[in-house]
Amino acid sequence: MRFTIFQESRKGSRKVNQDRIAYTFGRDTLLLVVCDGMGGHAGGEIAAQITVRLFIERFQQEAKPILKNPLKFLQDSMLRAHAALGSYANQFSMLETPRTTCVACVVQASHAYWAHVGDSRLYLYRQGGLIGQTKDHSKVQYLVDQGIIGADDVAEHPDRNKIFSCLGGLVDPVIDLGKRTLLREGDILMLCTDGLWSVLKKEEIATWLTSTPILKSAPQMVREAEQRGGDEGDNVSTIVVRWGPESLSDLPSTTITETMGLGEFQTQIDRTLTLTDRKGAQRDLSDDEIERAIAEIQATIQRYRK
């Protein structure tokens, strides 16, 4: 496989980044995952983190050397993540199950397979035109389908954040599977969270990504999206893959997997992190916490005393 890959997750103006993104690839297969966690406290981050990790782990267990059935892998992983979030909430007696959206894509034997839940999206561009995309599981998408509002009204709609399918929700997730699509050299796969697609139109994204090397334009695009988000800006995350050897740039940016050993994987998990909330950091220490901190330091001193 030859491709160029870029991923970035930025916090925007939010206090925490609840988005998690990751990719991993072996010699003959590639997995991309983007999650946008939801819910109060650390819930959203936890949900997104658990889901991304579960995808990566299952992928590395099952891709030996390729997945037998990529669509089934995607569907099963989504369901397992959903179940895992439920048991996590149970284990820690959380009032609210951590929830997350998820869009994931597998590329092997030059074919792309994808699945999604919620409103994180995948766009597939060929020669500047959009030839494939996911359809949000959201209230506004329903309104669009019914012809009640136009596609351009989605980004501004007050209910645009309301989604009816997610992992970790009360009801089982609705999982949409994309049909197997043969990729051509120069095709661009882009996965993103709503922080990106709500501020950049599909056509704009096409302009950003199809005329310049993605390693140059994609970071600029993410920054632009973060800026447009302004003071209320959401977390912005994306993974961009340009299929085939890079032809727009002289710089060596193409990932070549033929030289990798069988059973070997390269993985990149990105989080602009924080499991601390700022409010918590401002809170002063209780007597109890002071005692515990001292006990912990004492114990450490003892342990490292030679």
Place this chain on the structure above:
Amino acid sequence: MAVTNQALSGGYQLLNYRIDRQISRGGFSIVYRAFDETGAPVAIKEYLPSSLVLRTEGDIVRASSAENLTSFRYGMKCFFEEGRALAKINHPNVVRVLNFFRANETVYMVMRYERGRTLQQQIQMRQDQMSERLVRHVFMHLLNGLREVHTHKLLHLDIKPANIYLRTDGSPVLLDFGAARQTLTTSRPKLAPMYTPGFAAPEQYREPDRLGPWTDVYGVGASMFACLAAFAPQAADARLQEDHLVSAKKIWSGQYSDNVLEVIDWCLRLDPLERPQSIFALQKAIREIPPKKRKLTFFGNLKRKLFTEIGA
């Protein structure tokens, strides 16, 4: 007249330690020399932020208001971070924490007492320039300590001559981990960062997400620069505006080996990616410097051999 916190007086019995005298006073603490029950000297750091006046007499620290108490407790976290950071490290070139306890409504950290002076004092005292041999000796050992710090996934973030202590035998000890941060954990630095102009790397001012070993590398380079110049290099935030820093290679060419000068310049690159990316990389670069070739007489050679053998 400004009111300041009162230090504990000589002879004060703090648990099993007897306070001898105040050694230094910083923004967040007072350091004392004290003796433990066996009569051995120790250094005790008392958490007492100078911005809050909490003790004008006696020994008990009292917050004058609820707001004061909140700030006081909040800052205490920083002190715990330092304790946590140091407790894990047992290395001859890193200050050793011996005990940590609560008393007088504040917290105390007991450290091994070292005899000597700070590199800062050493720089200020000297009339002539520091020799290359001394600079290399100090920094090679210091980097061993710093490497140990990084191995524990900690960054020091305040490397400067005032935080490098030279024992009487010439070996350095890295002090003051008040700014140290646990890296590679899921939490970002929780407290307002501190930086020392001239020694802090540019990313410490602007991009806390980009802190890494290379950030301490900048501090090392700046400290080496200060050893040669007897002043700190231009502050990094100012350098980002307009870089007036003249390269070490230009200033001291001929007085020090090219390689030492090149290493300093390398460490002081504004772009974190252009600096040595790890302490190991930096040590390797310093090691690669060929020793000055001098024609040695038979006795000179013998003397050198003896010196190497006795480790002088």
